[in-house]
């Protein structure tokens with residue numbers, strides 16, 4: 001962002017126009033949604049059942065390295081499906097977009113995240129955001145042995161988070177002991193030759209990536225790293241090659257909210273990803289990463305408060321990517337300014 005306060009200004013009278021107004025706005029949104037009592041904490045992975053349903057945090061991280069937060073942004077929880085976004089990025093770096101597309105599709109399913117279903121014709125899993133596609137994506141991560149593959153995953157997460165990464169062993173063991181649905185999916189994919197490594201090895205790595213510990217603030221910084229073309233705005237470290245940001249965000253846009261992706265796109269209009277931990281991240285390219293954490297889930301596995309908060313924030317700040325009133329026409333603005341000043345002006349990248 002050139003002007004740090006740019007994203008705070010706009011036509012809607014509700015919009016905050018200064019940093020203190022933004023803090024007050026977040027506090028108000030938090031307070032208004034804290035009393036929502038719908039949804040239920042996930043219990044199918046026994047460790048997840050221990051989550052406190054009252055936990056509720058909202059965090060915004062900007063691409064110029066500032067953080068605005070309210071509520072429970074510090075408690076740690078397991079990242080679960082939100083990990084799929086970042087592992088997708090690593091698989092893209094390892095194989096390139098064409099090879100990856102030949103192994104895992106990019107079509108939304110309209111089915112639940114854990115549906116046991118493959119594309120009829122190609123036998124590919126539908127996309128990297130549902131469990132089947134994520135297990136296949138994880139199986140593609142390069143490394144001489146399971147330890148090297150795990151270490152590469154952890155190094156990648158470290159770059160996104162900006163600090164050391166911890167796996168919650170209890171959650172990992174808990175899911176490994178109960179994850180027969182994912183196991184069934186993995187065996188089906190092996191039957192069709194769609195898994196790159198051994199079934200139990202792929203599942204092990206997948207369960208470990210789901211058990212990476214994060215807090216709401218980490219998630220906002222990770223989302224801001226995607227918004228910042230792959231560079232962590234707090235540390236300056238590159239987490240993913242800029243070339244793959246468009247692939248990551250496209251798949252998040254169409255598939256990140258599972259069988260709610262259509263309505264999410266309609267109402268919120270931002271690339272996003274949810275997880276059964278109760279976290280949701282969304283990316284406003286070149287501007288901010290947003291994370292909400294609240295464990296009670298709706299029937300599709302998305303955080304109830306999370307969805308509501310994103311609807312409110314997107315509306316209030318005019319963040320919907322297809323909203324014509326939002327200031328998204330940088331390309332044309334640049335071009336017009338360049339015409340005036342006689343430089344080329346159009347940024348390529």
Ligand SMILES: NC(=O)CC[C@H](N)C(=O)O
Nearest residue numbers: 080081113131210275276
């Ligand atoms: N939607 C999710 O967050 C699912 C992740 C979880 N580890 C699973 O595979 O079931």
